[in-house]
């Protein structure tokens with residue numbers, strides 16, 4: 113049986129001391145092995161942010177049963193793409209085939225408008241933040257529901273991507289159905305685990321963009337086998353906290 117080692121990291125967030133307690137594999141693993149610890153840390157960062165904004169004019173408006181944001185592009189860190197593909201493979205039939213079909217249909221719809229190709233071109237040409245944001249709106253306008261969204265609820269909630277955990281909106285929920293940079297207001301988290309690990313851990317597979325759009329994850333994993341090195345869980349987490357502490 114795989115052994116874990118436990119750790120505690122103390123830090124101050126939004127003026128409050130928090131203790132992050134987590135366990136990571138003692139053996140050498142790829143970053144996938146520390147994903148449960150990262151999810152737990154991300155949850156704690158998000159909960160602390162939500163609590164800090166309660167009762168202010170930035171209270172969070174997201175509620176269970178609202179899946180309006182689940183039609184947006186979800187940026188996965190490279191190793192999260194392997195996690196999502198493995199998760200789909202573990203689904204029982206006939207659900208597995210149904211979910212795979214949703215991924216295939218979503219990619220086909222985006223390919224018809226050349227969405228991924230245009231994104232890569234824009235990033236290679238060093239497009240502005242506004243241009244990339246407009247491109248994300250193009251994705252939304254396609255109205256492609258996330259393959260894991262059913263009855264407007266996330267069916268993989270405990271396993272959902274890091275970026276999904278961090279998407280917190282303070283503007284009225286109805287604005288999310290027709291989002292624009294002017295009407296949808298987000299909380300900018302002090303520490304965004306998803307963004308940190310996208311920048312920190314990637315192989316030569318990833319150039320532009322620095323993430324895999326989730327809808328392309330199954331397709332991408334087939335053509336990009338996992339090439340991450342293996343390190344002890346504690347070493348990966350040391351790298352993560354060193355990076356997080358950088359000014």
Ligand code: SF4
Nearest residue numbers: 182258260261266276
């Ligand atoms: S994984 Fe879940 S939370 Fe994330 S976009 Fe899909 S349905 Fe929404």
